[in-house]
Amino acid sequence: MEKGSRLKNSTVAYFLVGFGSIFAWGIGAVHLFDLDELYFAEITREMMRTGWYGQVTFNFEPLYEKPPLFFWLQAASMHLWGINEIGARFPNGVCGLFTLATIYYIGKHYKGRWFGFLWMCLYATAFLPHFYFKSGIIDPFFNYFLLLAIYFLSRTVTLSKASLYGGLSIGCALLSKGPMALIIPLATLSLSYTWFRGRVVRPLILAMLVATVVLSCWLVPEIYSNGSRFIKELWAYHLLLYHHPVDTHAQPWYYHYLVLFWGCFPSSLFAMHFLKEKRLIQNHYFAANMQALLVVVLLIFTLVGTKIVHYSAMAYFPITFFAADFFYEWIYNRKYIHPRIGGVFVAMGVVIGSVLAIMPWVMLHKAAWVPLIKNQVIKDAFELSVIWNYWDSMPGLIYIIGIGIAYYYFLQFRLVPFMVAFMCINICTLALFCMRIAPKVEAYTQKEMVDFCKACKGKDLYLTTIGFKSAAPLFYADQPKSLKRPDIAWLLEGAIDKPCLFILYKSNSALLEPYKDITYIKDAGCFAFYKRLPKVSVAHQNQAVSKTQVLQQKPNYYLILKAIVFQQKSSCYLSR
Secondary structure (H helix, E strand, C coil): CCCCCCCCHHHHHHHHHHHHHHHHCCCCCCCCCCCHHHHHHHHHHHHHHHCCCCCCEECCEECCCCCCHHHHHHHHHHHHHCCCHHHHHHHHHHHHHHHHHHHHHHHHHHHCHHHHHHHHHHHHHCHHHHHHCCCCCCHHHHHHHHHHHHHHHCCCCCCCCHHHHHHHHHHHHHHHHCCHHHHHHHHHHHHHHCCCCCCCHHHHHHHHHHHHHHHHHHHHHHHHHHCCHHHHHHHHHHHHHHHCCCCCCCCCCCHHHHHHHHHCCCHHHHHHHHHHHHCCCCCCHHHHHHHHHHHHHHHHHHHCCCCCHHHHHHHHHHHHHHHHHHHHHHHHCCCCCCHHHHHHHHHHHHHHHHHHHHHHHHHHCHHHCHHHCCCHHHHHHHCCCCCCCHHHHHHHHHHHHHHHHHHHHHHCCCHHHHHHHHHHHHHHHHHHHHHHHHHHHHHHHHHHHHHHHHHCCCCCCEEEEECCCCCHHHHHCCCCCCCCHHHHHHHHHCCCCCCEEEEEEHHHHHHHCCCCCEEEEEEECCEEEEEECCHHHHHHHHHHHHHHHHHHHCCCHHHHHHHHHHHHHHHHHHHC
16 A cells, blocks of 8 residues: 555456455345334335335335335345345445445545545445445435535535535435435535535535425425325424334434444544544545534434434444544554554454354353343243354454454554454454354344244235234235234224234233134244134134034944844853
8 A cells, every 4th residue: 555556446346346245145144124124125015016116105005204216226126136135135235336436436536546445445344334235224325325415515616516416416315215315414514614614505505406306306296196295294203203212212312322433343443533633624625524424413313312223324434434544644644653542442342252252152041141131022032942052153253363463463553454454354253243143133033923924925814913013924925905004903803804813922912812713823932923713714614523523423333233243143152
């Protein structure tokens, strides 16, 4: 990485192909996770089944929580790969390639090819960004469009059509996830304006006009067909999401600080050190906007009531950007680095590795601590027999060894080997985690339910959950238009026309006790499975049982005749 040396485009292309292959590896090995991955994949499946690509539905009923762009992209993938895990996750792998190529391009214009390459590698090898490119959620596309928007709006002075491109990007982000696509760039540019007096107002107005046109291409036909209900319901949903914790997602205010520190380690550590020295960045508008973006994301999602891991995913860009700046100055300016940074690096790395390494040992001795768990659902889940062995400690042990090697290079101030070591060890650890740990996590959380739903595919029956929400019965059983949720009462005690299967948490089995015609099938882990047959089927079964009983009660004339003959022969023998 000599400053004067030239980085070839072919080298960058090879790295992009390599990262793309890693993103694609194993994306079909584990089932889609409830709720988000399965929820979104089910929406896409219904689009494909009905052919209604203009309206988002769930359980074949209108859904007003999300606009449709991501589902269109996922539908294109499912037409190619099928309605399965690969079809659901493939778009984010492609998004990962576009994101890395864009990061390299932006970094090249900021400080040169080597900076762009360094930023690209740091982003690709950070835990959470890498993991989300192997997932089937909306956020990678949403974040990508917002990165483009902030970049173009940072170049309105030097790029003639920057406002147009920025508006197109915001419009696509709005079509991906909704109102936050407006709030984040507006708040970011407004905040950076307080210390970096760039051109903001006119470019922003133009960008918002373009974004409105892009959004209107879908929203106007939607309003024409279904009225303004989508807008009202969408705002109501997001206001509820921001004001109150939804679906057990209440977390402490510092939740996202921990998520970002550990999820982007070690880039988060070096970014913190860089920002501590720089304070307010005033020498480059894009860098100032990256700093403002980090503050805005942390502030917004600290205040928002519902806290989910991927909500703060937009902060991955500034964290890895400033980490790249830290290493760039360290390499080319020979800047002195205090040894305590290396000490914190190795200490935090050992913590991560130790947690992964001792996990199998903890699970092998779960009998000692599972009784202490108060949540009955979690306790029931851990009762499932999942095979753990000490080979499952490999991700943690390899991570600790890799951190030790990286720290050795750090002490020798061999900076490039230091970075290569921790980047490679991050990727290896993630690959081993996905191969050895993730399937076991799925076994505890949902695999029994998913396998049960897959066994119901193609059968003429009703399948639903009681007491919790899941998209698995719809997606994995490939159900046609099912019943509305209020019709659960009909499934429980109405005159059903075909068999009905119920999935519920084992701890909630008492909910079905009042219904005498609902019978137990089995339980596995935290789930219990029940069935109810239509009365016609029950009558046929009872009739069959009655016939069997009658046949059993009829005298057996052959045995009676045989007994009479035997008795006569015996009498003759005695008379002799």
